Amino acid sequence: MRATVFLCLCLLVSLTLTLNQSISHRDAINISTIQPLPIRSTIGYQIHSWDDLREWTQALKKGARWFKLDFNWPFNSTSLLDRDVCMVQENLSAEEKDDTRGCILLTHNDPIVSRTNYNTSNNVLELISDPEYRHWFAGRERIYIAVCFKLLDNTDICGNSQFISSWLSLLDDFFARARKVIDEQSLNVEFIVDGAGTAGGDRGCLADRWSPLVSTWISHRDPMEALHSNEKDKGYNSFQIMNLKVDDNDPEKYLKPMAEVDYGKFSQQNTYPYLMWEPDRQNVGELYERKGLAQAAGFKFAINFDIAHFQVFSANLSGGAWNVPVPSENSGKILAYTGPEGDVRIITSSTTNQTTHLILHRSDHLYAKLDEISRHVIPMGRIVSMVTIEEETKRKIFLSDDRGRLSEYHLRGDKVKLEKSWRSGGNLGVQAITVQDITVYYEMSKDGNTTECGILLERIHPGRKSNDSVCVSVEAFDHVSFSLSLPDANDSSCPSNHIIISIISSHHGRLSLSFECVDPLIPLHSFSSSSPIGIGSQPEVSTLRYNGQNHLMIVVTDGHCSNDLRKNTDANVAVCDVMPTSELHVLNYYYGTMESWLRHVRGNGGLINSCHKAIMFGSYDMGSDPAVSLFQVGEEVAVVTSHTGWNYDEEEEKKNHCGLPKRREGGVIDSWPLPTIS
The missing domain is CATH 3.20.20 (TIM Barrel)
Structure with missing residues (x-):
């Protein structure tokens, strides 16, 4: 040639x-x-x-x-x-x-x-x-x-x-x-x-x-x-x-x-x-x-890289996204919601030297200047899940840690107050959701009492013993995250008084996703097998119900840069046909409606890449310990993520092909405009 x-x-x-x-x-x-x-x-x-x-x-x-x-x-x-x-x-x-x-x-x-x-x-x-x-x-x-x-x-x-x-x-x-x-x-x-x-x-x-x-x-x-x-x-x-x-x-x-x-x-x-x-x-x-x-x-x-990656990289210049370093040695979980004045509120966690902080941030509006407004030492271990439920007079924040402790905090302005705390087995996370005016809780844990099951999912009643559990996986995943959501308004496969449990896991660098429609008022019986969707580690999931339709986003690290100069210019194989291999510190996002996700998983749709017509995929930054929170701002769905930045050395810099970020030693909060997918 x-x-x-x-x-x-x-x-x-x-x-x-x-x-x-x-x-x-x-x-x-x-x-x-x-x-x-x-x-x-x-x-x-x-x-x-x-x-x-x-x-x-x-x-x-x-x-x-x-x-x-x-x-x-x-x-x-x-x-x-x-x-x-x-x-x-x-x-x-x-x-x-x-x-x-x-x-x-x-x-x-x-x-x-x-x-x-x-x-x-x-x-x-x-x-x-x-x-x-x-x-x-x-x-x-x-x-x-x-x-x-x-x-x-x-x-x-x-x-x-x-x-x-x-x-x-x-x-x-x-x-x-x-x-x-x-x-x-x-x-x-x-x-x-x-x-x-x-x-x-x-x-x-x-x-x-x-x-x-x-x-x-x-x-x-x-x-x-x-x-x-x-x-x-x-x-x-x-x-x-x-x-x-x-x-x-x-x-x-x-x-x-x-x-x-x-x-x-x-x-x-x-x-x-x-x-x-x-x-x-x-x-x-x-x-x-x-x-x-x-x-x-x-x-x-x-x-050459993904659009979200560019939007995050240019955030501080364009003002159209967020790429904000935060003063913490590492990144924990993240939770975002809209404040009473239409402002954006973000809660993050960080654990250093056995001390856990809960950090509150505020911005006048999405992509305006993001300020830390308060920082609180809380008597918990490393936070593994964070969920909020808003009531008429207060906002409840439920935190669970890697020591199996579940705590309920009440949040007013920049003040955080511990209301109650329980022991639980949920060392992988606890999630809560309100169904027909009843708040139900599910916890996930590694089963330390038997070799028959690696991961347990359990419906719990905080403060009371429960034997209502189901085995999610015989194997113990490297990392797992789950989320609860009400069914879509037009979902004929799951009754409106049920909930959908979404579980994303990684095992030896492979990502798997599973869903189950359950009645929260009766004991769990079984859980569907998972379907492979991609590669990466430390997956985290967030769901949001918006206009009667659920949106679901997954973020991972050590993922795959589907678009870079090498892949885009390679004549040997089309980008959509590339078999993904893990690339260190590449942060990926997967984003789609629950309807699209269910159709893909139930149809054994295989690995998702940038060529999927319904589920968006791409890279958005470089780092580790990702976390994600979908939330509603006005009439739009928005996302914030957090991760630990990448303080790369000269050799790592030379090997990078996916879009090199600024060197960061602490935590980073990212956000970018989401596509219209509904």
Whole structure:
């Protein structure tokens, strides 16, 4: 196959009302009506090389509106068309396989003949015209798709060879078909040309080939005069998007010179954002805070990792998420709820040197400044579960510890008062829920009295002995967490006066999930077998009933980074087909409605990744000891998580590929906007 050095021709697809709307953007834009914005309001992202289109359902639900795809034309090292790769592709029609010009496959690196399931350029048009996705691709909000065409470096694009003519002919046909789809289905499409397709260098023959499309401008490759000029005769008027690279050795190398000239003509418009590719460290975003010039269209970082990961990393810059270090040596459990004034209240726990603290935090609203308002030493061991029940005049907090103690605290403002405490066997956690005005309690414990059962689940009456228990697992899990919830309003499989018990466990790095519908007023009899859902350790679960529907989130550490530069660019296997392997300190989230979870588990749906259509999955940070709490803020579902930060050494830093956080020694509270999944 060919060498690994490429030129890229990238096309950004913006879904707007008509293709012809882009014509006016080739002209300089008057800035008299542009209002300055704070830097934090302009930060955004572009999804980089998600060439497996099965991932796009989650990406769109998570809020992605800028994408980058790789359009690869298979040819060999002697610059001859390699049709063998095209002939075996299952996503190509018979007519496309017979095309003597070859085919366009979606892959960053060279396609190989042993892989037969690459997506194709035609699959992109099928996706944007699919009725299932119409509310995104024909909606009011613009969606951009960057399509990067691969060619060997030093290819003579303007040489009129049969070789290049075939490639250009394929692109011309793609644009023609795309325009037809756009016109017939009223999609808003604006193609933006990048890289080897621009009028820079010796590529002048392409200046008007796809007019009226605009181009990106790359500072270290394209004409420097185009930074300030829109001279039409030289094709400079097509350059309307600044696209900068992050240099690994000097991150400010390309950004600083642009800042010194106020980003040239690119700051004189508010239609297109600045782009920067491809940071993988949390501190890179701070470069723009120091060197940026805010404009309404924003500044988007091309990212390889998950959207939640970026939102957490950029939280302190954007103000659109939380990534808050807290003064504790380690992270315990977390609980969040809305206060009486609509403010956000968060309770965390931390145990150090046999002393356990309960810490109260407050924020005026979600993602505003988070303050610690009080800290309390409590007579308990390490907290293993935390649950709250709100009553008319007070809020009850039930805490259980690893010593088998259950305590009820009452919370008023920043004051915490111990009401009562009991001995229990629930050294793995206690949960409580109110059903028909009756509060019921369940505890989970390791069975130390028999070898017949590893994990026991028991309905308890605090302060009284109970023999109402059921064996959840013969094996003793490495870690287990459970949650109680009322059935969905439309759940015909579980009566409304019952509860659903959700149990997530890890054993030797494998995650398993089980559900059981139980009548809380009668003894437990049995529990369903668990179903594997992923990999990781220290899993924690939280459920929330919202508008009659339950939402469930699981967080784990030592999980799997489904999207990073290596996986996104690997031509050997599609991202959705990668067999996950544990990656140290990677924090994963799984998020879906209870209905989706039940359907998946009962149908033995297997391991969940970023390609699942209903259950969201991804990485959100790096660390250990995760905890999670779903809660309602106004008319939205929100999440807060806590974990112990990662104080990595130099060798660990070199091995990281999933997005490197800032070094942290203590606890960290994270939160990010959740997708609409109901």
